[in-house]
Amino acid sequence: MSGARQSALATLRGQIERIETAEVVHEHGRVALGHGEIDSVLKGGLARAAIHEVFCEGRQAAAATGFVMGLAGRVSARRPLLWVRQDFSEVETGALSMSGLAELGLDPRRVVTVRAADVESALRTSADALACDALGAVVLELWGETRQFDLVASRKLTLAAQGSGVTGLMLRMAAQPLPSTAETRWMLRAAHSPPGAAWSAWGAPRFDAELLRNRHGQCGRWIMEWNCDECQFSEPSTYPQPVAAAPAHRPDPAISWQRRAG
Amino acid sequence: MIHALDEAAGHLGLYIGQPLANARAMCPDLKVFDADVVADAKTLSDIADWCDRFTPLVALDPPHGLFLDITGCAHLFGGEAALLQTLVRALGRQGFAVSAAIAGTSICARTLTRQASGTIVADGGEAEAIDRFPVSALGAGEAITTGLRRAGLKSIGDVASRAPGEITARFGARFSTLLAHALGQGDAPISPRKPLPDYIVEKRFAEPIATDTMIAMTLSRLADTLIASMEKQGKGARRLEAAFFRTDGVVRAIVVETGRPVTRSAVIDRLFRERLDALADPLDPGFGFDMVRLSASRTEIVVQEQRDLDAHAHDNDELAALIDRIAARIGGKRVIVHLPEDTHIPEQAVLAAPAQHHLAAAMQAEWPVRTESEPPLRPLRLFEKPEPIKVPFATVPDGPPHQFTWRRALHAVVRVEGPERIAMEWWRQDGKQLTRDYFRIEDAEGLRFWIFRDGLYEGEVFDGDGSPASPGWYVHGLFA
Incomplete structure (x- = not known):
């Protein structure tokens, strides 16, 4: 076998390996979310240049939107954000409000919204956008179960994201997880505001986030809070902290699962 | 009445404007069609x-x-x-x-x-x-x-x-x-149907073309020529029109608009490819096109800038190009940016404008600054039309409800903050609108709503015979 042929084979193998294992991810780095346990489970934070999926039930749509906006705010690093959404989801759960976004501490000036009429055009637009390295993040918001968002579509998006370094966030409302090439997959619910006096400030976005899939680490379930002033997630401040820190690589489900009624 | 007639009928002495009965009397076997x-x-x-x-x-x-x-x-x-x-x-x-x-x-x-x-x-x-x-x-x-x-x-x-x-x-x-x-003494200008494009290039074919490849090739060659002639005068195209002349006389025009003046033929090429790809009724070549014309109907002077060192400017260009591509495929009105409006009415506080034309303005818009260390006071998702909810009763007439039914689900109110009173703008003439009292509400499940009572108690809402009625409740948005 000639040397040239061997080296060609080696190149091809290398390419396949990169596609398969998504090791490219590490070139673009990770962004810490601000929640200690989650960051350690994610090996330093949310991977850039990858696809992340956030699922929720229909009525939890606003909480999931807040979570996705938080992730997008963390990964996009002052770069523009493209929000692709289906016409239908606006009817179901309201339009993304820029005033609300500003209240979360994020910058509405950097948001460009695409109103896609159907899933096909939404998917195609997101694939295009993910290939454009000027963007910080692309959010694709889909309502309900869709046949079109299958493994092939998901692979396409992943490849585009890896090529450009743009992070793709899939917000899947009222849908069940399907096999995909996502780096992480989350199930989101709203969490109660911390108990306190009636006049105390409440209502900071608080999420009950369950990490269902993590290509490079453990899964788990945590309560997260979005800190609007510092623009990052944090541990719920008023929840009792575990006495001993849970080992980073193996979060104790008994601790992270507990939820207190408000 | 006769609206139009052919030569033979003219020879018989019929004329336009003649009553049909008279014409029939002159020529009993007249063939008549409705105008x-x-x-x-x-x-x-x-x-x-x-x-x-x-x-x-x-x-x-x-x-x-x-x-x-x-x-x-x-x-x-x-x-x-x-x-x-x-x-x-x-x-x-x-x-x-x-x-x-x-x-x-x-x-x-x-x-x-x-x-x-x-x-x-x-x-x-x-x-x-x-x-x-x-x-x-x-x-x-x-x-x-x-x-x-x-x-x-x-x-x-x-x-x-x-x-x-x-x-x-x-x-x-x-x-x-x-x-x-x-008599040739002076001339009135004709008023053309379309404004004269600034630049036109066209290609005629002795043998009509019909395949997609040929069409794409022709377009990209025309784009090269168009760009070359615009470049000489330092112009870039903002609006491009490709007209396809079919051999049987049908003409199909396809328009592509861009947010920034285009100066590269590859960009034109790509925009048209996206547009042709996404047409609801695809380009039908029939027996082929015998002429293709590409015209720049709106052009702008291009300011040459030093771009290499400024990564930010490069990003903005890339974003504008991406927006153009998406807009070419799904329509310019579907890609939007958001501009703040100076009003207190929540549903009018943000203006959605086409991104192609307002990208620069949106990037520099001044948004109201949020109050530090306050929870969000405006919901993340806002319903375009507030959705009515059923409120059984409120303990105090002006107070918040204890529970409400929205989309057939009962929500028990756990925490409330409010009211935040938003009065409608009386100086506008769009009908009488009621004062709203907004409440931030968290239910037993942790979901947070933005609900309001439409109208003041015993002040604004009246039923048919003029006695005060209880105002309606609506959910207007959802907090994260």
Whole structure:
């Protein structure tokens, strides 16, 4: 076998390996979310240049939107954000409000919204956008179960994201997880505001986030809070902290699962 | 009434405007079809589209005329006579009866078509060419034509021989202007259907093309030529139109708009590819296109900037290009940016504007600053139309509800903050709107709502007989 042929084979193998294992991810780095346990489970934070999926039930749509906006705010690093959404989801759960976004501490000036009429055009637009390295993040918001968002579509998006370094966030409302090439997959619910006096400030976005899939680490379930002033997630401040820190690589489900009624 | 008739019917003595019963009496085996004015106008407009291949300046002269300004175009078709012949033959083959003429002024040419089709009048020969024609050929209207005939002025020459003052005094200034134009003294500009594009390039084919590859290749070659000619003058295209002329006369125009002036042919190429790809009714080549034209109908001067060192500017360019591509595929109105509006009314606080035109403005917009260390006071998701909820009762009339039903699900209120009173803008004249009291609410599940009571208690809402009614409750948004 000639040397040239061997080296060609080696190149091809290398390419396949990169596609398969998504090791490219590490070139673009990770962004810490601000929640200690989650960051350690994610090996330093949310991977850039990858696809992340956030699922929720229909009525939890606003909480999931807040979570996705938080992730997008963390990964996009002052770069523009493209929000692709289906016409239908606006009817179901309201339009993304820029005033609300500003209240979360994020910058509405950097948001460009695409109103896609159907899933096909939404998917195609997101694939295009993910290939454009000027963007910080692309959010694709889909309502309900869709046949079109299958493994092939998901692979396409992943490849585009890896090529450009743009992070793709899939917000899947009222849908069940399907096999995909996502780096992480989350199930989101709203969490109660911390108990306190009636006049105390409440209502900071608080999420009950369950990490269902993590290509490079453990899964788990945590309560997260979005800190609007510092623009990052944090541990719920008023929840009792575990006495001993849970080992980073193996979060104790008994601790992270507990939820207190408000 | 007879709306239109063919040559044979004309020979029988029928005329336009004659009552149908009279016509039937003169000619019992008359074939009658209902007039369809709309379809006629459509056909005329289609023919005008087709005529675009001769000159970009085509004007409609309803009900059945077209003006073509062929200044500077005739030599492309082998001279005026050849152009006239091509046009008449091609239309004749399609089954239209055409009378056409070329003259120095549009009115003179129109007069000629009515009496001597196929005539070409050189500049200065207008008066001589039309002076023996009857005055009806001027097309001045029934009243004036009859008036002229009664005055004994049978031909245009007769009218022209009178002093202009007399004609104006008797028939009005409009008629005398028309007459002057017909005689070649001054010309009224025609009003073309489309504005003249700044740059046009076109390609004709002896053998019509039909395949997608050929069409794409032609477009990209045309784009190269167009860019080259724009570059010389430092221009970039903001609006591009590709017109496909089918051999059977149908013309399809496809428009692409961009947010920034385009100066690279590869970009034009890509935009058209996206557009053609996403057409709801795909380009139908039929028996092939025999001409493709690419025109830049809106252009802008391009400011050359030093871009290499400024990564931010590069990003903005890339974003603008991406927006153009998406807009070409799904439509410019579907890609939007958001601009703050100076109002307290939540649903009007943000203006959604097309991103292609407002990207720069949106990037520099001034948004209201949020209060530090406060939870979000505005919901992340806002319903375009507030959704009514059922509230059984409130303990205090002005207070928040204890529970409510929204979308058939009962929500128990756990935490409340409010009211935040938002009064409607009384200085606007769009009907009487009620004052709203907004509450932030968290239910037992942790979901957070933004609900409001539409109207004050015992102040604004009344039922039929004028006694105070209880105001309605709505959910307007959802907090994260």
